[in-house]
Amino acid sequence: MCAGPRRGAVWCMCGNTMSVPLLTDAATVSGAERETAAVIFLHGLGDTGHSWADALSTIRLPHVKYICPHAPRIPVTLNMKMVMPSWFDLMGLSPDAPEDEAGIKKAAENIKALIEHEMKNGIPANRIVLGGFSQGGALSLYTALTCPHPLAGIVALSCWLPLHRAFPQEMAAVKEFLEKLLPPV
Secondary structure, rough: OOEEEEEEEEEEEEEOOOOOHHOOOOOOOOOOOOOOEEEEOOOOOOOHHHHHHHHHHOOOOEEEEEEOOOOEEEEEEEOOOOOOOOOOOOOOOOOOOOOOOOHHHHHHHEEEEEHHHHHOOOOOOHHHEEEEEEEHHHHHOOOHOOOOOOOOEEEEOOOOOOOOOOHHHHHHHHHHHHHOOOOOO
């Protein structure tokens, strides 16, 4: 059901998405022409997809569909169990803090289902960019690293890699990259 123009963009609630729960209420900025690419962007803790859909509408491309799903509302341990939009539970901020492994993996599977949905609708994985901010960026990184399909790209803003111990090769590659980029002077 289209909600009408907003800052020059067409906002739609995705229809025919019963098998992909995150698409049911996702804020979507539709392309003006046939959509041959997609950007899936995940918001941070406590936010919704609407603010990012608003921002993405300012860089709208006619052949690109922008999908900004909303995280479910769950109690967040870090915030005194306050119920808020969150992709998974957060227990602490330090790199050694316990992590919600089951919640992270479930959230990643939901994002992969969204990617699969777009692929079934004719957009190949190599034309899908996955991104996010803060907790959404963290989930985007984890999802991209565990996705069976190579994506067009990943945009990870102000985030971290959840369950980073599961990716020793990737962490070593980051260290090697930084050593080359920032040698001692």
